[in-house]
Amino acid sequence: MAIRNIVKDGDEILTKKCRPVTKFDRKLHVLLDDMAETMHRANGVGLAAPQVGILRRAVVIDVSPEQNDVLELVNPQIIAYSGTQEGNEGCLSFPGQWGIVKRPNYVKVRAQDRFGEEFEIEGKELLARAFCHEIDHLNGVVFKEVCERMLTRKEIEEMNV
Ligand code: CO
Secondary structure, rough: OOOOOOOOOOHHHHHHOEEEOOOOOOOHHHHHHHHHHHHHOOOOOOEEHHOOOHHHHHHHEOOOOOOOOEEEEEEEEEEEEEEEEEEEOOOOOOOOOOOEEEEEEEEEEEEEEEOEEEEEEEHHHHHHHHHHHHHHHHOOOOOOHHOOEEEOOOHHHHHHH
């Protein structure tokens, strides 16, 4: 496994729509392993392939405090959602920036695993937020575009992150 470079704010790759994954091969497995390691090292809860420069529909998510519960979603689609939550959201591609983003409180996703096997997974609260945020990345959408407003520097200082 290896740490990959995270694409940052202003790079146009973050605005591009990703293509589906069609080959569930070793190259994909290495990408997913590297993405998980990169996400953990950066203390993030999610990372999408375009954030490491790959325009393919793959994301990793880990909302566990111990960083030991990685979810890999290949070609994910939101198939159901309900409720709303409003909260602070950041992104590894936008270090030090936070916004208030409204998301569904419950999200159900259909995706494929690293071998191409289809599965469904549900999430609430932070996990639902992560599903939405990461799938947005695959469509070239970043949280700054969907936020109610960005937090001020003072508000970020008070968050203590
Ligand atoms: Co992000």
